[in-house]
Amino acid sequence: MTDYPDIRGLLLRVWPNLNDELGIWDFVVANDPTFDPRNVRLAFAGDKLVAGTTLLPRRIRTRRGWAPGAELTLVCCHPEHRLQGHGGATVRSALHHLAATGRALAVFYGRPEFYPRFGCAPCFPSLRTDLPAAVADGVATGAVADGAAEVSRADRGREGSGSVALAEATETDVPSLVGLYAERVSLYPGSVDRSAEAWVWKVRNKESHGLWVLPDRRGYARTGYNRETLSLEVPEAAAADGPAAGRLLAGLATLARERGLGKITLILTPDNLVTRTAVLAGAEQHYRPAKAGFAAITDWLPHLPPGYRVCESRGEGLDLLYRDPSTSDQERSALSCDRLSLTQLLMGYRDIDDLLLAADARGAGEGFGATGGSPPLRVKVAPGEALARLLADFPRLYPKYSEAPYYFWS
Numbered sequence: 001m002t003d004y005p006d007i008r009g010l011l012l013r014v015w016p017n018l019n020d021e022l023g024i025w026d027f028v029v030a031n032d033p034t035f036d037p038r039n040v041r042l043a044f045a046g047d048k049l050v051a052g053t054t055l056l057p058r059r060i061r062t063r064r065g066w067a068p069g070a071e072l073t074l075v076c077c078h079p080e081h082r083l084q085g086h087g088g089a090t091v092r093s094a095l096h097h098l099a100a101t102g103r104a105l106a107v108f109y110g111r112p113e114f115y116p117r118f119g120c121a122p123c124f125p126s127l128r129t130d131l132p133a134a135v136a137d138g139v140a141t142g143a144v145a146d147g148a149a150e151v152s153r154a155d156r157g158r159e160g161s162g163s164v165a166l167a168e169a170t171e172t173d174v175p176s177l178v179g180l181y182a183e184r185v186s187l188y189p190g191s192v193d194r195s196a197e198a199w200v201w202k203v204r205n206k207e208s209h210g211l212w213v214l215p216d217r218r219g220y221a222r223t224g225y226n227r228e229t230l231s232l233e234v235p236e237a238a239a240a241d242g243p244a245a246g247r248l249l250a251g252l253a254t255l256a257r258e259r260g261l262g263k264i265t266l267i268l269t270p271d272n273l274v275t276r277t278a279v280l281a282g283a284e285q286h287y288r289p290a291k292a293g294f295a296a297i298t299d300w301l302p303h304l305p306p307g308y309r310v311c312e313s314r315g316e317g318l319d320l321l322y323r324d325p326s327t328s329d330q331e332r333s334a335l336s337c338d339r340l341s342l343t344q345l346l347m348g349y350r351d352i353d354d355l356l357l358a359a360d361a362r363g364a365g366e367g368f369g370a371t372g373g374s375p376p377l378r379v380k381v382a383p384g385e386a387l388a389r390l391l392a393d394f395p396r397l398y399p400k401y402s403e404a405p406y407y408f409w410s
Helices: 004-014 021-031 086-100 139-145 171-185 242-258 273-280 339-347 352-362 386-393
Strands: 040-045 048-062 065-077 105-109 126-132 209-213 219-226 231-239 263-267 284-288 293-297 308-312 317-322 332-338 379-381
Touching: 004 021, 004 048, 004 065, 021 048, 021 065, 040 086, 048 086, 048 105, 065 086, 086 105, 126 273, 139 242, 171 209, 171 219, 171 231, 209 242, 219 242, 231 242, 231 273, 242 263, 242 273, 263 273, 293 339, 317 339, 332 339, 332 386, 339 352, 352 379, 352 386, 379 386
Parallel strands: 065 105, 231 263
Antiparallel strands: 040 048, 048 065, 105 293, 126 263, 126 284, 209 219, 219 231, 308 317, 317 332, 332 379
């Protein structure tokens, strides 16, 4: 790739810390077998490279299963050329390229005020479950006492009878990690399919992050260390069963204590076994609505149950059409709305009742729930049975975008 040195220079100009986006770029270029220069969209001012956006092809979970998609990342613009449309041009180019190559959606995190103008919708909420490390340390004792699991002497060798030691994950642990990830983590719209290649699981910055496993490999957790809140943050974790979840929490408590951190913050889905175990132990929960986690749908079909299709007009409006597959009825409009609303419906972040309520509350798009780049909500359900059908066919889910560990930096 002849532009490689210029891209590195641009990334370093935007993010001076070598461990930030430049480190991600170098790591992905060196390790990712799907890396393709055609997925790097660039903008120039004369002969000077001034902006770029990168797509990393991945299978992404939809309502109907896995679909070809991509992670959108490394969106950057030279500081001297901002507010001139260069960065936006590379994002639009990336999304057009995504559609042209038959990929159904992109998932990413970004600035809330920037991406809605490109048809990207905030879809990924955050549930933060806080448990004092001292409480988590005792969870494993109950799990063992009922005979459901056995904790080895190595597991119990640290402070207190309930203490559990986690091991730092190695390449030999990857098959177990992949299995737990597939069974317990990547079940939600927006999840990224994670391969068994060891590089995908590598932690780039061990000073600030870690990947840990139980000695029997029946649970794992990815961690970050937040010194401001004195919290061990866990953006990803999986346990094979309840006892494993208890031991994993106790192991996380040990990690927190060793780093002088007073609590564990799980950033997991509500039904994750580790989350549920923490709640039973008395954890507090705080829900944060989707703001910076985006999905951009470039092909509607993989997201739709049988009988539905989407008709796009030249304007902002979209029609969700329905024909009963079991009859010869004519195709009819079930829903007319904007792209943001339809994306949130199909990703499961909102159901149709939510969208109607939000549209009523926002009115002309001012105030309620609006972000800087958000267009007004326009939602209209067809009369008759359409509302009941939409509620049944598009229930609310919990979208979750689980990034690979190499994305994390300090």
